[in-house]
Amino acid sequence: MLETLDTPGSTFRPSYRLRLIFSPVLRSVSLCILLWLPLCFPLTASSQDLQEIKNSGVLRHLGIPYANFITGSGDGLNIELVQGFASYIGVNYLFIASDWNTILGDLTGRHASRDENSARYLESTPVKGDIISTGMTVLPWRQAVINFSNPTFPSAVWLLARSESNLQPIKPSGSIEADIVAVKNSLDGHSVLAMENTCLDPALYRLSETRANIRLPKKKIRLNEMAPAILAREAEATLLDVPDALIALEKWPGQLKVIGPVSARQVMGSGFRKESPELLEAFNMYLEKIKRDGTYNRIVKKYYPTVFSYYSDFFTE
Amino acid sequence: MIKRFLTFAAAPFLITYLLLLVGSSFMSQQNLRQASESSLRFNLEKKAAILSYFHSERENDINTLARDHSLDNFFSNRALGMSMEYGLRASLISMRESFQKIVQEKKLNNLPIYLRLLFTENQGNNLIDVGLSSGKSVPWSNSEISKTDRITPFIVISGKGIHVILTLPYFHKGKRMGTIIAEINREEVMQYLTHSQESENIQYATIIADTKYVINNAPSGSPQPTPPISATATSPVIQMPIGETPFILTAQHAHRNALTTFLTSRWYPVSLILLTLLALYFIMIRSQAKAHTMLLRRQVEEADRQHTLMLQKNALLKQEVQKRLDSETRLQTLVETIPDLVWLKNPEGVYLSCNPKFERLYGATEEEIIGKTDYDFVERERADSLRILDQEAMDADAPLINEETVTYADDGHEESVEIIRTPLRDSEGTLVGVLGIARNITARKQAEEEARYLSTHDPLTGLFNRRMLEKRVIEEIDRAERYNHTLSIFMVDLDHFKTVNDTYGHLSGDIVLRHLAKILAVSIRKTDYVARYGGEEFIVVLPETPLTEAHELAERLCKEIRRYPIPLKDGQTIKVTASIGVACFPEHHKSWEGIIGAADSAMYAAKQAGRNQVKIAAP
Numbered sequence: 001m002l003e004t005l006d007t008p009g010s011t012f013r014p015s016y017r018l019r020l021i022f023s024p025v026l027r028s029v030s031l032c033i034l035l036w037l038p039l040c041f042p043l044t045a046s047s048q049d050l051q052e053i054k055n056s057g058v059l060r061h062l063g064i065p066y067a068n069f070i071t072g073s074g075d076g077l078n079i080e081l082v083q084g085f086a087s088y089i090g091v092n093y094l095f096i097a098s099d100w101n102t103i104l105g106d107l108t109g110r111h112a113s114r115d116e117n118s119a120r121y122l123e124s125t126p127v128k129g130d131i132i133s134t135g136m137t138v139l140p141w142r143q144a145v146i147n148f149s150n151p152t153f154p155s156a157v158w159l160l161a162r163s164e165s166n167l168q169p170i171k172p173s174g175s176i177e178a179d180i181v182a183v184k185n186s187l188d189g190h191s192v193l194a195m196e197n198t199c200l201d202p203a204l205y206r207l208s209e210t211r212a213n214i215r216l217p218k219k220k221i222r223l224n225e226m227a228p229a230i231l232a233r234e235a236e237a238t239l240l241d242v243p244d245a246l247i248a249l250e251k252w253p254g255q256l257k258v259i260g261p262v263s264a265r266q267v268m269g270s271g272f273r274k275e276s277p278e279l280l281e282a283f284n285m286y287l288e289k290i291k292r293d294g295t296y297n298r299i300v301k302k303y304y305p306t307v308f309s310y311y312s313d314f315f316t317e
Numbered sequence: 318m319i320k321r322f323l324t325f326a327a328a329p330f331l332i333t334y335l336l337l338l339v340g341s342s343f344m345s346q347q348n349l350r351q352a353s354e355s356s357l358r359f360n361l362e363k364k365a366a367i368l369s370y371f372h373s374e375r376e377n378d379i380n381t382l383a384r385d386h387s388l389d390n391f392f393s394n395r396a397l398g399m400s401m402e403y404g405l406r407a408s409l410i411s412m413r414e415s416f417q418k419i420v421q422e423k424k425l426n427n428l429p430i431y432l433r434l435l436f437t438e439n440q441g442n443n444l445i446d447v448g449l450s451s452g453k454s455v456p457w458s459n460s461e462i463s464k465t466d467r468i469t470p471f472i473v474i475s476g477k478g479i480h481v482i483l484t485l486p487y488f489h490k491g492k493r494m495g496t497i498i499a500e501i502n503r504e505e506v507m508q509y510l511t512h513s514q515e516s517e518n519i520q521y522a523t524i525i526a527d528t529k530y531v532i533n534n535a536p537s538g539s540p541q542p543t544p545p546i547s548a549t550a551t552s553p554v555i556q557m558p559i560g561e562t563p564f565i566l567t568a569q570h571a572h573r574n575a576l577t578t579f580l581t582s583r584w585y586p587v588s589l590i591l592l593t594l595l596a597l598y599f600i601m602i603r604s605q606a607k608a609h610t611m612l613l614r615r616q617v618e619e620a621d622r623q624h625t626l627m628l629q630k631n632a633l634l635k636q637e638v639q640k641r642l643d644s645e646t647r648l649q650t651l652v653e654t655i656p657d658l659v660w661l662k663n664p665e666g667v668y669l670s671c672n673p674k675f676e677r678l679y680g681a682t683e684e685e686i687i688g689k690t691d692y693d694f695v696e697r698e699r700a701d702s703l704r705i706l707d708q709e710a711m712d713a714d715a716p717l718i719n720e721e722t723v724t725y726a727d728d729g730h731e732e733s734v735e736i737i738r739t740p741l742r743d744s745e746g747t748l749v750g751v752l753g754i755a756r757n758i759t760a761r762k763q764a765e766e767e768a769r770y771l772s773t774h775d776p777l778t779g780l781f782n783r784r785m786l787e788k789r790v791i792e793e794i795d796r797a798e799r800y801n802h803t804l805s806i807f808m809v810d811l812d813h814f815k816t817v818n819d820t821y822g823h824l825s826g827d828i829v830l831r832h833l834a835k836i837l838a839v840s841i842r843k844t845d846y847v848a849r850y851g852g853e854e855f856i857v858v859l860p861e862t863p864l865t866e867a868h869e870l871a872e873r874l875c876k877e878i879r880r881y882p883i884p885l886k887d888g889q890t891i892k893v894t895a896s897i898g899v900a901c902f903p904e905h906h907k908s909w910e911g912i913i914g915a916a917d918s919a920m921y922a923a924k925q926a927g928r929n930q931v932k933i934a935a936p
Contacts, residue, residue: 158404163397172402179403246407253386254393258404309410 050089050278053130059086062098062106062129067224067244068303069135069153077303078133081152082270084295085131088286096129100198100223104145107132108273113197114141114204121145130279132271137199137241139266147274149283151267153300154307154314157199158245159183159192159259161237162230166190170260183260187212193226193235200226200239205262207239231255241266246306335593339586346585361557361568368523369560375430376468379485379497382419387411388436392489412436413445420448428505436487438495439463450500456480462496470562479503523564658723658734658755661741664711664748666690666704680726694726707751710738720758733759775849777827778834786848786856790909793860797902804902805867807857807874808916809837812894812928814853825885829893832883840874856916864901864933871897871931879929894929896920905934 053059061082065072070079079095086093098106105111106129111122117140137155138148161167167190170182184207191213194202200223202214215235217226226238227248239262240248248256272280290296297315301308308315382388391408399405416434423430433448441459446452456475462484473480481501487494554569579585652659652672660671668686676682679694691700710717717738724731734755741750773785781789790806797804811817811833818826830853837847837855850856857874859867875897882890898919900906905915915934923932 169398169400169403172400245404249394249404249407250386250390250411253390254397257394257397258399260400260403305414306407306411309414310407 049276058092058094060094060096060129062096062132063134066135080299082133085286112145119144137266138269146271147280148269153268154311155241155266157239157263159262160240160256161259163255163257165236167259176264179260184210191235193238243307335590342586365557365559365566372562385415387415416445417447431499432502433500435498660753663750677727711740732757733762778849780834781848802861803863805859805862806900806916808898808920809855809895810920811853871899896923896928897931900934
């Protein structure tokens with residue numbers, strides 16, 4: 001059942017082995033299969049776009065409790081954002097809890113995982129929601145599966161270590177690429193905690209090319225439990241996105257230190273089915289509106305006051 | 318005399334009163350001075366307490382800021398070697414926001430308390446600098462400030478003015494990292510705190526101990542030492558230290574106004590006496606005028622009251638008059654419209670009043686009737702009888718009712734009337750006359766006559782009815798029996814009368830019956846009489862008539878009936894015949910029923926024999 005698909009608009013390329021066995025005839029047959037595949041897996045409940053959602057009267061928000069994006073206590077930056085959007089299009093709001101491994105499938109009706117810079121489609125699953133908004137970083141392989149809204153939040157991935165670690169913070173060089181190289185060079189022999197299928201996926205940053213001892217969490221944990229995990233000595237250092245890193249530094253002052261960046265500037269966005277272009281357009285219009293009238297900045301300041309000041313260029317542009 | 322004596326006697330009391338007034342005024346002046354000083358001292362203590370509290374609150378602000386975790390975070394992260402680009406800048410932002418929050422939130426009467434809040438590192442560079450004056454060069458010497466090891470207030474006098482600052486050294490893990498410096502908004506905040514209310518009339522000044530600098534109202538710009546406030550005989554200066562600060566608060570009454578000066582001068586009691594005398598004189602004059610005014614007012618009130626009472630009585634009187642007029646009008650209307658004759662005579666029979674109907678009786682107007690008696694209008698005998706009836710009513714002292722027939726003088730018609738004569742007495746019981754009311758009962762009389770006629774006659778033919786017939790026949794039988802006479806009876810029955818009704822209608826049947834009745838009536842003798850016995854049957858009674866004579870008469874009657882055609886409506890005529898039965902008393906029977914029965918049987922015999930003939934009852 002596992003197969004790799006080339007989705008229009010994605011940067012995915014078939015593997016070399018498959019390319020060899022594709023004759024021109026087979027290509028034609030494959031093209032037909034590709035065209036018919038969406039019909040073979042009808043997205044019965046998922047083919048909802050803006051009008052269907054308005055008719056149903058409810059917008060289902062897929063989210064994962066994570067940092068202050070979704071606190072798990074019924075509030076959070078993305079909760080308020082989607083609640084406002086539901087009100088904007090005149091429907092009720094419903095939160096659907098998900099996790100990083102299933103959230104794409106919960107939106108599209110088919111699970112997917114990263115395969116290099118593209119996606120690998122897995123088994124079908126019932127559609128549970130209409131929008132993903134949970135502090136999800138916009139990554140190429142995710143863009144192959146879903147459409148992202150305009151950026152909602154800035155991010156990047158840093159390497160954090162326990163304060164007593166031998167790893168020393170790098171001296172900034174003025175070049176982000178050089179700083180990333182400096183960080184990776186310092187990883188030789190150190191254990192680094194990462195999490196697959198998320199923005200902290202080690203493969204995204206080619207950590208395997210370093211001599212770091214990559215460790216994945218022994219048990220299923222949330223992204224915002226990465227910092228406590230290294231404090232519990234599961235690893236010496238961890239990958240962490242900037243919003244979560246800044247919160248961790250405030251939460252455990254003097255116990256963690258930022259070594260340096262492992263990624264360039266990233267952005268987060270809300271995800272939509274590719275069959276929901278009107279819903280995506282409506283969301284972008286709503287986002288533009290609340291950015292103009294100051295509502296969005298007010299929500300960001302409420303949940304990420306430090307990030308708001310730290311990335312003031314993003315929020316005041 | 319008594320009044321003058323009282324005046325002289327009151328003089329010593331007045332003098333004593335005035336002396337007491339002067340004495341108490343002097344005492345009051347002394348108390349006023351003491352109270353003024355006490356008030357000044359109290360206000361000074363209050364202001365000093367406020368300033369001391371203000372100062373301790375600022376110390377709390379700075380201490381709270383020093384304990385803020387953002388400072389600890391920043392210095393911890395920096396100690397770990399983190400760079401501003403990767404993480405440390407966030408800690409610095411957090412630290413700066415803590416400083417900014419103090420500057421923005423701490424206000425007094427909407428005035429910012431802090432002009433500037435800084436964190437100056439040991440090297441002298443400002444890590445944090447927020448507030449209205451941020452970014453400018455500092456007027457104080459960092460080297461001097463870095464020598465302090467605890468919270469310390471500083472007064473900095475520079476070419477730009479006087480600066481009041483509060484400094485607190487900051488230590489991280491036992492090592493001094495720098496100094497938190499807060500510059501107080503001296504000009505506005507301290508001015509507000511020591512502001513003197515207008516009513517207090519006190520001038521405050523906050524001076525720096527051991528100097529002559531006044532800091533609460535010193536102008537901006539280059540400061541000049543302000544001379545201390547000098548005390549005067551009437552306005553002492555009081556000083557009080559402000560808590561553990563280098564400031565001293567002074568207070569002095571700004572100036573004594575004209576009222577205060579006057580109140581404490583010797584002219585005050587003198588003017589008080591003069592004013593008292595003037596007031597007494599004024600009160601006396603006013604009292605007299607007031608008494609006079611009161612008298613006038615009472616007179617006016619009494620006149621108003623009388624006027625009001627008179628108006629009320631007038632209104633009641635008008636109401637009563639109107640009521641009576643209305644009553645009289647109604648009575649007059651009643652009397653004039655009533656269909657009865659109404660009149661009023663005095664006991665002597667002289668007319669006092671009458672209604673229009675009565676005017677028609679005598680053919681004269683009321684004016685012509687009033688003052689006259691019945692003797693002026695009718696014959697003497699008639700007038701006598703009327704006078705007697707009036708007198709009977711007056712004697713009986715009760716209504717007298719009788720019926721009369723009167724003739725109206727205006728058109729000569731007659732009416733039967735029922736007259737009620739009622740004697741009238743006034744409220745004291747004196748007889749004042751007789752009221753007469755006569756009601757027309759002509760219609761009632763006629764109805765009675767008609768009822769009497771119908772009780773004895775047949776309405777269709779005008780003949781006696783059966784009831785009257787029985788009465789008469791019984792009387793005639795009694796008479797015949799008494800005088801030994803004979804009495805004959807015919808029973809006449811129209812032949813085929815049902816056919817007449819069926820052919821020509823019941824109205825034509827009635828015409829035939831009336832015609833037969835007329836023939837019977839004109840054919841009999843004066844002593845005979847005829848009656849309708851029922852339907853088309855008639856009975857003729859012939860007193861003192863023997864059977865033979867009766868038989869002849871019956872034959873003639875039968876002939877008369879069939880001889881003449883009877884005219885009906887629309888020019889039609891009809892001939893009828895009758896069958897007649899004859900019976901005689903005492904030959905055929907001696908009782909009424911028996912004779913009738915015999916005549917009836919004879920009549921049926923005639924019918925059986927072919928009708929249109931006479932049969933004599935069988936013996």
